[in-house]
Amino acid sequence: MIKSNMPAGWSRRSILKGGxxxxxAGLTMPLVGKxxxxxxxxxxxxxxxxxxxxxxxxxxxxxxxxxxxxxxxDQVKLEYVVGSEYISGTKLATSFASGQGPDIFIISxxxxxxxxxGGVLHDLTPxxxxxxxxxxxESVIANRMVDGKIFGVPMEVEPMAFYYSVKAFEDAGLNENxxxxxxxxxxxxxxxxxxxERYGVLFETNPGYYQNFTWYPFMWQGxxxxxxxxxxxxxxxxxxxxxxxxxxxAVNSGAAPRQMLGGGGGDIVANLGSGYCAMQNVGIWGxxxxxxxxxxxxxxxxxxxxxxxxxxxxxxxxxAFVANAKxxxxxxxxxxxxxxxxxxxxxxxxxxxDWCTVAKSDMPxxxxxxxxxxxxxxxxxxxxxxxxxxxxxxxxxxVPPEVYKIISDAIQxxxxxxxxxxxxxxxxxxxxxxxxxSYAGAPIx
Amino acid sequence: xxxxxxxxxxxxxxxxRLTTRQRExxxxxxxxxxxxxxxxxxxxxxxxxxxxxxxxEVDGFGGFRFVGAANYIRMWNDPLFWQSLGVTVRFMxxxxxxxxxxxxxxxxxVQRTSKFNTVxxxxxxxxxxxxxxxxxxxxxxxxxxxxxxxxxxxxxxxxGGISFLGDPNIALFTVTLAAVWFLMGFYxxxxxxxxxxxxxxxxxAARIDGASSTQSFxxxxxxxxxxxxxxxxxxxxxxxxxxxxxxxxxxVMTRGGPANSTALLISYIYAQAFQYSAFGYAAAxxxxxxxxxxxxxxxxxxxxxxxxxxxx
Numbered sequence: 001m002i003k004s005n006m007p008a009g010w011s012r013r014s015i016l017k018g019g020x021x022x023x024x025a026g027l028t029m030p031l032v033g034k035x036x037x038x039x040x041x042x043x044x045x046x047x048x049x050x051x052x053x054x055x056x057x058x059x060x061x062x063x064x065x066x067x068x069x070x071x072x073x074d075q076v077k078l079e080y081v082v083g084s085e086y087i088s089g090t091k092l093a094t095s096f097a098s099g100q101g102p103d104i105f106i107i108s109x110x111x112x113x114x115x116x117x118g119g120v121l122h123d124l125t126p127x128x129x130x131x132x133x134x135x136x137x138e139s140v141i142a143n144r145m146v147d148g149k150i151f152g153v154p155m156e157v158e159p160m161a162f163y164y165s166v167k168a169f170e171d172a173g174l175n176e177n178x179x180x181x182x183x184x185x186x187x188x189x190x191x192x193x194x195x196x197e198r199y200g201v202l203f204e205t206n207p208g209y210y211q212n213f214t215w216y217p218f219m220w221q222g223x224x225x226x227x228x229x230x231x232x233x234x235x236x237x238x239x240x241x242x243x244x245x246x247x248x249x250a251v252n253s254g255a256a257p258r259q260m261l262g263g264g265g266g267d268i269v270a271n272l273g274s275g276y277c278a279m280q281n282v283g284i285w286g287x288x289x290x291x292x293x294x295x296x297x298x299x300x301x302x303x304x305x306x307x308x309x310x311x312x313x314x315x316x317x318x319x320a321f322v323a324n325a326k327x328x329x330x331x332x333x334x335x336x337x338x339x340x341x342x343x344x345x346x347x348x349x350x351x352x353x354d355w356c357t358v359a360k361s362d363m364p365x366x367x368x369x370x371x372x373x374x375x376x377x378x379x380x381x382x383x384x385x386x387x388x389x390x391x392x393x394x395x396x397x398x399v400p401p402e403v404y405k406i407i408s409d410a411i412q413x414x415x416x417x418x419x420x421x422x423x424x425x426x427x428x429x430x431x432x433x434x435x436x437x438s439y440a441g442a443p444i445x
Numbered sequence: 446x447x448x449x450x451x452x453x454x455x456x457x458x459x460x461x462r463l464t465t466r467q468r469e470x471x472x473x474x475x476x477x478x479x480x481x482x483x484x485x486x487x488x489x490x491x492x493x494x495x496x497x498x499x500x501x502e503v504d505g506f507g508g509f510r511f512v513g514a515a516n517y518i519r520m521w522n523d524p525l526f527w528q529s530l531g532v533t534v535r536f537m538x539x540x541x542x543x544x545x546x547x548x549x550x551x552x553x554x555v556q557r558t559s560k561f562n563t564v565x566x567x568x569x570x571x572x573x574x575x576x577x578x579x580x581x582x583x584x585x586x587x588x589x590x591x592x593x594x595x596x597x598x599x600x601x602x603x604x605g606g607i608s609f610l611g612d613p614n615i616a617l618f619t620v621t622l623a624a625v626w627f628l629m630g631f632y633x634x635x636x637x638x639x640x641x642x643x644x645x646x647x648x649x650a651a652r653i654d655g656a657s658s659t660q661s662f663x664x665x666x667x668x669x670x671x672x673x674x675x676x677x678x679x680x681x682x683x684x685x686x687x688x689x690x691x692x693x694x695x696x697v698m699t700r701g702g703p704a705n706s707t708a709l710l711i712s713y714i715y716a717q718a719f720q721y722s723a724f725g726y727a728a729a730x731x732x733x734x735x736x737x738x739x740x741x742x743x744x745x746x747x748x749x750x751x752x753x754x755x756x757x
Contacts, residue, residue, distance in 0.1 A: 019479065093719045097505045114722055118506030197591055205611060207702040257590045258611020258703065276592065326507075401721040405525075409705065417613050417704030 041077035042333050045092065045102035051080040060359040064340055064351060074332035076104065088208075096120060103327035104336065106319045109143045109396040110209040110404065112152065115322070117400070117441035121151040122323040122330040127338035128153075132366075135344070140365045143398045144320050146442045152320035153341045155355055156362035158283040159316040159385060159393045160214055162305075163268060163290075166298040168193050168278035179302045183246050186279075186305045190255035193278035200255040202277035203247050204265030207412050212404055213317055213396055214265060214281055215411050218243035220394060221310040226407060226432065227444055233432035235410070236425045242307055244414040244421035251415055258416055269293040283317065284389075287381045288361040301381055303389045316393035318365065344368070357382075363390045398445050406431045492735070499729035505722030516729035526730065528705055529713040532617065536709060537685035539621045544681045545674070547625055548632025553666075555633070556640050566637070570630035577627065577690065581697035584623040585610065610699055613706035620698055620707050624691050628684070632677055639673030640666070671749070679745045686738055687711055710734060 048054070049061030061078055069075050079102065085091050095101045096118065107115060115121050125133075128150060133141075136154070144152035162180075169175060172193050180186040190200030204211040219226070224239030234240075250256035257277065262270020268286040271277050273294035280286075281304075290299055306312050321341055323333035339345075341352060352369040356362040357376040363385060364370050370377055370386070377386045399407075410428040413419040436444075463471070499517070502510040520526050551569050555562040572580060588595045588609035599607045609619040643666065651661045667674075684690055688711030695701065701708035701716075714734065718727035 088720070090719050093505055093722060097503075097507075097722075097724060099507055115506075118504055118508070118722065120506050199591070205703065206700050207705075208700060254606070258608040259585075259588075259590045261586075261589060405721075412702055412704040416611060416702065417706075419704075 039077065040328065041075040042103035042328060042336065043079050044076050044104040045079050045081055045086070045095075046106045047081055047083040047086040049078050049080060054359070057359040060351075060355055067347075068336055068339065072332075072336075074329060074336070076336055099326065101324050101326065103324050103329065103333045105322060105324065106155070107152065107322055108209070108317060108319050109398045110213070112144065112320075112398040113400045113441055113444065116146060116151060120325050122325040122327075122334055123149045124151060124153060124323060124334045124337055124342075125149045127331075127334040128342045129338075129344060131344045132338070132342045132348075135366045135368050136342075137365075137367065139393060139395050140316070140318075143395045143445050150342075152322045153337050154318050154320045154365040155341060155352070156318040156360065157316040157365050157390070157393060158285060158318045158362055159314050159390050160217060160281060160283050160304065161286075161314065161385065161389045162279055162302050163272055163282050163286050164279045164300050164302065165272055165275070165277075166300055168198065168275070169300075171195075172278075176300060179300070180279075180305045182305050183242075183307045187246075187249060187253060187255060190250060190279065191253055194255045198275060199257045199277040200279060201250055202260065202265065202271055202280040203250060203256055203415070204281070205258055205260055205416060206264045207408050209404060210264070210266060211411060212399075212407050213315060215243065215247065215407075216397060217304055217313050217315045217394070218246055220313045220315075221304070222307045223310070226397070226399075226403070227436070231436055231444075233429045233436060235407075235432050236429035239307075239310075241421045241425045244410065244425060246307075247411065247415045248418075248421060252418075272299065273297050284362055284382075284385050285360060287385075291361075301384045301389075303392070312392045313394050314389060314392050315396055316363070316390075317396045318362070363393070395445075400435075400439065400441060400444065402435050403432065403444060406435065495728040496732055498725050499732050501725045503724035503728075505718075505724050512725070516726045517733075519726060520729065520733065525705070525708075525713060526710075529708050529710045532706065532708055533686060533688075533710040535617060536621060536691070537682060539618065540624055540685045540691075541678060541681045543621065543625045544628055544632055545677055547629040548677060549636050549670075551629060551633040552636030552640055556637060566633070569633050572627045573630050577693040578697050580623065580627050581694045584619075584626075584694075585698050588619055611703055613704045616699055616703055616706050620691070620695055623698065624694055627694070628681070628690060632681065635677055636670070636673060639670045643669045675745065675749050679742065682741050682745075683738055686734065686741065 044065070046061070049058040052058045052061075065076050065078055081091055082089075092101070092105065096115075101120060112121075125148075133150065140154055140157055141150065144150060144154060164179065169178065174189065174192065178189060180189045186201060193200035204214045219240050222239030222242050224237050224243060225234040226240075228234045247256075251258060260271055261267070261274060261276050265271075265280070266282060266285075268280055268282045268289050272280040272282075272286075273290060287301075290297065303312060304314050321337040323330050323337055327333055339348065341348065349366065349368045349372050352364050352366055353373040353376070356364045356369065357373055361382060364373060364377070376382065406428050410424050413424050414421045498509075500511065500513055502508075502512045502515070555565045555569070587593050590596060590608050590611060593609070595609065596607065599605070599609075607615070610616050647665050647669075648661055651665060656664065688695070688709045691709065692711055692715070695707050695709065695712060699707045701712050710730070711734070714727050714730045717723045717730060
């Protein structure tokens with residue numbers, strides 16, 4: 001007789017039966033859960049609330065949705081997605097690929113064309129009153145518009161500038177009068193500030209949309225563009241080559257690092273705050289980051305230096321609310337977005353002010369909010385942005401991913417790969433022309 | 446009626462009675478079924494679907510357009526594809542031998558049973574217990590320009606100014622080292638298992654015959670470790686090509702930079718699918734990757750006669 005090693009009372013048949021029952025239960029449970037969990041609320045995906053880490057930002061989102069839900073029949077439900085997953089993960093892309101994208105979500109200019117050309121952005125224009133439309137400066141709203149129609153409402157404007165460590169300047173025998181105003185001065189001061197343990201100046205080195213975003217103003221300052229008015233590549237120009245050369249020289253001279261700390265070039269606390277660099281190219285969000293996380297580090301801010309004969313310009317990024325054209329109720333989603341950020345009602349204007357002053361430190365995308373915010377936008381370091389830096393802001397370009405990649409490769413090849421800027425610009429320009437020739441989506445701006 | 450029904454249910458006709466062999470076979474299939482169904486559903490079916498969409502232009506928003514072999518032809522003219530394939534091959538050529546040598550070396554060092562060796566085995570295996578993202582962040586800090594521990598050490602031996610992750614000529618090597626550090630404990634365990642299967646008598650006989658330690662290693666240990674070596678070389682090659690384990694590491698440490706020098710083919714597939722919404726092209730690239738893996742696997746099987754060895 002074969003001796004079984006199964007526990008007493010168990011048989012092969014009982015194990016198979018049990019396994020079948022468990023499998024059936026496992027397969028049907030999600031269906032049961034779905035049947036009970038039917039939810040007609042409009043889903044709103046973003047990386048702030050309700051589970052975000054920054055309390056004022058969580059509160060702003062929650063209050064906004066609660067206020068809407070209290071007065072409207074079409075309910076909105078916040079769904080938090082971790083920032084790294086939202087920006088560079090698979091969740092958003094796979095949700096749209098499977099036809100289950102969120103009803104409302106937020107996008108940056110870098111992603112606008114991908115979603116617009118994919119046909120999932122709903123026209124918000126009918127929901128926005130004309131006075132509110134005129135309240136958004138052209139430089140802010142243009143890259144969210146196609147053929148005169150609005151497809152995204154910006155929450156904020158985040159212009160780029162330079163931050164500097166007061167201590168590093170003092171250690172090098174410099175003061176605020178030595179703040180660089182030209183590219184040559186930037187390199188010169190950068191070298192003076194460089195020590196055995198500190199870099200003088202920091203530009204983003206990680207490849208990605210953010211690096212391109214921070215590089216554009218250097219191209220624009222000398223009059224460069226990546227595209228001509230008739231849709232051809234304009235990348236092979238002296239201004240573009242000069243901008244590529246500037247970043248390359250900063251690295252080659254030893255004044256700028258090839259690698260960064262923390263979250264990269266946008267992380268001011270990990271780099272300037274830690275003493276890793278003396279000057280850092282960062283956006284307006286650096287103010288709240290330093291105030292909250294490095295309050296004992298004295299710092300100053302100055303606008304981007306310009307090349308000889310160039311014109312001051314900086315770039316302004318920022319995210320926008322958009323509605324999914326293939327969502328449950330695009331009309332209701334559009335009404336929510338207009339009510340939240342693009343209405344002339346005082347609470348809508350105040351909501352923008354609160355986002356830019358309480359929840360974050362940003363410039364507002366609306367003229368009325370700039371006025372209503374009053375002193376909050378003019379005092380201290382915010383005042384430097386509103387008076388000196390923001391007036392030269394140009395909207396972040398919206399480009400298809402293929403164009404982003406061509407420009408990114410050119411920046412990386414010259415900045416860190418040691419490639420010749422002129423030859424790189426020429427090659428990139430040829431690639432751009434090849435792509436633009438077959439491009440059939442919305443205009444690239 | 447009731448009586449008839451009872452009699453029908455109770456007395457099964459002889460024609461439907463299964464033999465013991467048939468019942469054993471059915472039970473066997475039923476036990477294998479969960480795994481087989483799971484594999485077919487979650488591995489087999491997606492592979493077939495991926496192969497299917499590789500002949501379509503898929504925009505990621507529900508748009509499909511049949512393009513035939515266009516995605517495969519596009520690969521031929523795509524310099525970034527060739528670049529990422531080159532990086533993947535270089536990564537494999539560095540990673541596989543280093544993992545083999547480190548895994549075997551560590552296993553030889555700690556093969557004897559003692560409290561000290563037990564502690565050392567745990568320590569060598571410890572990186573496997575940590576999230577790859579944490580491993581990547583720690584390595585990033587160790588090699589950061591000017592301030593990193595390894596950067597300072599390099600400066601102290603006359604290699605000042607070196608940028609482990611910022612120089613395109615060095616970055617892939619640095620990432621490979623981090624991957625080896627992370628994976629070597631796992632392969633050490635595999636080799637330990639292989640070493641323990643080698644009969645002690647063979648070493649004693651060799652010693653009596655006057656063989657040195659080196660001679661014993663090359664004449665006994667290495668030949669008898671061939672099945673283990675086959676497994677290690679095959680799995681580490683597959684890991685290198687698919688970027689398994691290395692994907693997170695590279696994403697956090699370099700994001701494929703500088704200048705695409707650490708952008709593996711798997712990273713390029715990811716970018717095409719999830720950054721460019723070119724799911725069709727990404728599927729074609731993935732299909733090519735599978736072919737590449739099959740070639741490697743078949744190569745190893747042919748060389749080792751299907752994983753069997755002459756002494757078996």
